[in-house]
Each structure stands twice: as C-alpha cells, then as structure tokens.
Amino acid sequence: xxxxxxxxxxxxxVVAGAGGLEANHIPFFLRVSDGGQATLLGHxxxxxxxxxxxxxxSAALVVFQGPAGYVSPGWYPSKQxxxxxxxxxxxxxxxxQGTIAFHDDPRWTRRQMDWLTHHMEAGRERPWAIADAxxxxxxxxxxxxxxxxxxxxxxxxxxxxxxxxxxxxxxxLVEFVADKIPYVDSAWDTVSTLGRPVAG
Numbered sequence: 001x002x003x004x005x006x007x008x009x010x011x012x013x014v015v016a017g018a019g020g021l022e023a024n025h026i027p028f029f030l031r032v033s034d035g036g037q038a039t040l041l042g043h044x045x046x047x048x049x050x051x052x053x054x055x056x057x058s059a060a061l062v063v064f065q066g067p068a069g070y071v072s073p074g075w076y077p078s079k080q081x082x083x084x085x086x087x088x089x090x091x092x093x094x095x096x097q098g099t100i101a102f103h104d105d106p107r108w109t110r111r112q113m114d115w116l117t118h119h120m121e122a123g124r125e126r127p128w129a130i131a132d133a134x135x136x137x138x139x140x141x142x143x144x145x146x147x148x149x150x151x152x153x154x155x156x157x158x159x160x161x162x163x164x165x166x167x168x169x170x171x172x173l174v175e176f177v178a179d180k181i182p183y184v185d186s187a188w189d190t191v192s193t194l195g196r197p198v199a200g
Contacts, residue, residue, distance in 0.1 A: 001094055001155055002030060002032065002038070004064060004066045004092060004093075004094050005028070005030045005040075005064050005094055005096075006030055006119065007066070008064050008065060008066050009027050009028050009029070009030070009064070009116070009119075009120075010025055010026070010027050010028075010064075011025070011026055011027070011028045011040065011042070011062040011063060011064050011096075012024075012025055012062065012063040012064075012065075013025075013026050013042075013050075013060060013061075013062050013100075013148070013150070014060065014061045014062070014063070015050065015054040015058055015059070015060045015061075015100060016054065016058065016059070017049070017050060017053035017054055018053045019053075022049075022050050022053065022054065024044060024048065024050055026042040026043070026044060026148060027042060027116060027120075028040040028041060028042045028062065028116075028150075029041045029042070029112060029115045029116040029119060031115070037151075037152075038096075038152040038155070039149060039150065039151055039152065040062055040096060040098075040148075040149070040150040040152065041112045041115065041116070041147070041148070041149055042112065042116075042147075042148040042149075042150075043109050043112060043113065043145040043146060043147050043148055044145065044146055044148055045144060045145055045146075046143075046144050046145055046146055047144075048146075051102040051104075051146045051148070054100060054102075056100075056101055056102070057099045057100070057101065058099065058100050059097070059098075059099060059100075060097070060098055060099065060100035060150050061095065061096070061097050062095075062096045062097075062098075062150055063093060063094070063095055063096075064093060064094040064096070065091075065093050066091070066092030066093060066094075067090075067091070067092055068089065068090065068091035068092070069089070069090050069091075070087060070089055071087060071088045071089060071090055072087060073085035073086060073087055094155060094156070095155065095156050096150065096152050096154075096155045097152070097153055097154045097155070098150045098151045098152040098153045098154070099150070099151050099153065100148065100149070100150050100151075101148075101149045101150075101151070102146055102147060102148060102149075103146065103147030103148075103149060104146050104147075105147065106139070106142045106143060108147045109142050109145055109146070109147040110130075110138075110142050112147055113130055113142070114129075114130055117129065117130055
C-alpha cells in the first residue's frame, strides 16, 4: 500500500464542501510514524477555496491510482475452447480515508515541500533541493499556498483480475506487474500482496 502511494503520489482528494463534493489532484508526501500511523501531507494554492469550505476534522478520501490495463479475452486459452470469455481491466489503487486539517503556516508548508521534493528527487544523479532556489523567491511561493494534512483512518488496496482460469490469471498478472510496476521487489511479491483486497 505504502509503496504504491510513494510511487504514484498524485492523489485525488475528495471532501464535502459548501456546494457539494470537491475534488482536487494533489501530490502527497506519505509520512509514517514509528508507531505505524500514516499521514498524507500536501498543499494547495491559497486561492483554492477547499481549505476554507472543508471544515477541520472533516472526512476526506484520497485516491491514488497505480498502473491499469485492459485485459483481452485473447489471453485466455478458453477463448479457443468455448469462447465464453469477456474483456476485463486490471488496476492497482489505494483508497485512503481519514480526517483533514489545513495549515496556514509557512513553516509547516515549507517542511512539507522539503520532504516531498527530497522524495521525488531521490535517485537523480544531481537531485534538486528547494534551498537551491533564491530564498526570497521560495518565501513568496510558500506564502501563496496552504498546507493539507490527512490523518489516515482506513486504507485499502485493490488489485483486480477476473480471469476464469487461475493459471492464466497468475501468468497474466506477473506479465502485467513486471511491465508496469517498477516499485515492487518482484512480480511474485505483487501477486501475493496485491492479488486481493487488503484492509489497512
């Protein structure tokens, strides 16, 4: 679950606003405490009304979409045997539910930006850091955003495959994972960990 969020950190934040549901795409940094409590940290533009319309401690849903792909009936041996097959769709996703809080605090927001930038730049030959930019430029940008924090209460991972034959399901899933999910240790690990809904 955490691996998918870290690999695909652009989350769809959904909250109830004054006029109904509001959805915002926000890159999140996943922070996990020593006790295992997961918190999602992000920021929105100050001009975005969501931080004013969604009250503190309001319920929030953040959806992280991983790899997805169409599965053709042509993959099934049963297509040649009896033809009773239909297409399906493989996908990996994380649904994180919790309570939301907003931070109109430049120190909090700057720290969140540092963590997210460090995570995204990790592995680059010459990683960029916020400190590389002029301080007055960064200060101006930080002043125009508001921090977002989602305390995760429930989380689930879905990896769906609806093959009619188990052997072909495993083979197709391994091929799918190996081709599209670089952040797992092996395709077989993913078959065992993402092959069924997992409660968080």
